[in-house]
Amino acid sequence: xxxxxxxxxxxxxxxxxxxxxxxxxxxxxxxxxxxxxxxxxxxxxxxxxxxxxxxxxxxxxxxxxxxxxxxxxxxxxxxxxxxxxxxxxxxxxxxxxxxxxxxxxxxxxxxxxxxxxxxxxxxxxxxxxxxxxxxxxxxxxxxxxxxxxxxxxxxxxxxxxxxxxxxxxxxxxxxxxxxxxxxxxxxxxxxxxxxxxxxxxxxxxxxxxxxxxxxxxxxxxxxxxxxxxxxxxxxxxxxxxxxxxxxxxxxxxxxxxxxxxxxxxxxxxxxxxxxxxxxxxxxxxxxxxxxxxxxxxxxxxxxxxxxxxxxxxxxx
Ligand SMILES: [Zn+2]
Ligand SMILES: [Zn+2]
Numbered sequence: 602x603x604x605x606x607x608x609x610x611x612x613x614x615x616x617x618x619x620x621x622x623x624x625x626x627x628x629x630x631x632x633x634x635x636x637x638x639x640x641x642x643x644x645x646x647x648x649x650x651x652x653x654x655x656x657x658x659x660x661x662x663x664x665x666x667x668x669x670x671x672x673x674x675x676x677x678x679x680x681x682x683x684x685x686x687x688x689x690x691x692x693x694x695x696x697x698x699x700x701x702x703x704x705x706x707x708x709x710x711x712x713x714x715x716x717x718x719x720x721x722x723x724x725x726x727x728x729x730x731x732x733x734x735x736x737x738x739x740x741x742x743x744x745x746x747x748x749x750x751x752x753x754x755x756x757x758x759x760x761x762x763x764x765x766x767x768x769x770x771x772x773x774x775x776x777x778x779x780x781x782x783x784x785x786x787x788x789x790x791x792x793x794x795x796x797x798x799x800x801x802x803x804x805x806x807x808x809x810x811x812x813x814x815x816x817x818x819x820x821x822x823x824x825x826x827x828x829x830x831x832x833x834x835x836x837x838x839x840x841x842x843x844x845x846x847x848x849x850x851x852x853x854x855x856x857x858x859x860x861x862x863x864x865x866x867x868x869x870x871x872x873x874x875x876x877x878x879x880x881x882x883x884x885x886x887x888x889x890x891x892x893x894x895x896x897x898x899x900x901x902x903x904x905x906x907x908x909x910x911x912x913x914x915x916x917x
Pocket of ligand 2: 642643644645647648649650651654655656657658
């Protein structure tokens with residue numbers, strides 16, 4: 602029996618590509634989507650069966666499980682790309698003047714509203730705001746975002762940027778040889794106005810500052826491990842308000858990055874690869890734990906009238 606295209610049902614020039622049987626036209630579409638300049642729109646309600654509609658053909662390909670990310674790691678390209686994205690993020694974080702912008706502002710305009718830093722000393726609010734903004738901008742450049750509609754990107758990024766920013770913050774503090782989370786110049790991560798609240802809950806605040814870092818010191822991540830883990834944390838498909846098609850894509854992407862991390866561990870640690878992988882993934886649980894505690898502090902701040910910047914406030 603001749604194979605038929607699993608997406609459009611065509612019979613001619615069908616081959617096994619990207620993990621499914623596809624015809625040549627559908628294969629070309631998979632290849633082209635990341636570089637398409639114009640948005641793909643459907644003239645109907647995004648459920649037409651017209652094979653010429655790119656939007657609907659693309660959605661079908663996603664739902665039947667086409668492996669869009671197969672070529673992402675060719676010749677170590679993935680690490681290079683992530684590493685340069687992260688360097689940009691870090692440079693912006695260390696050199697830009699803080700600005701209190703909303704999540705939507707950053708999604709729309711990226712870092713274009715920011716200018717070179719003129720301030721010498723920044724407050725914890727300002728560092729936090731910049732940390733969040735640069736993280737959202739980093740997430741905007743993730744490979745999966747090229748396939749998502751803006752509203753799907755917003756829906757998932759809105760629920761994960763904070764977590765990703767905390768992870769990056771912890772790794773950066775560890776690089777500064779700190780045993781607790783701090784901003785550059787040894788600025789505490791919590792605002793000064795909250796000192797009296799902190800006095801009443803010393804254990805809570807110290808656990809937030811130290812829990813994740815102590816595990817990071819124990820594991821001593823390589824750059825590759827750090828990058829892949831940040832992407833796994835950032836691309837969590839289990840959030841609400843997401844289209845089926847968006848969820849599917851982010852989930853494919855996250856599994857692709859996880860399997861790249863597993864492969865990396867196997868190469869680097871041989872027989873201990875699976876253990877190393879497990880240890881790395883356990884960091885996500887500690888991070889979730891830290892987030893729960895942060896949510897509690899955010900409630901305390903609200904009750905006591907401690908002001909926070911937009912990107913912190915919008916998240917909780
Ligand atoms: Zn086809
Ligand atoms: Zn359509």
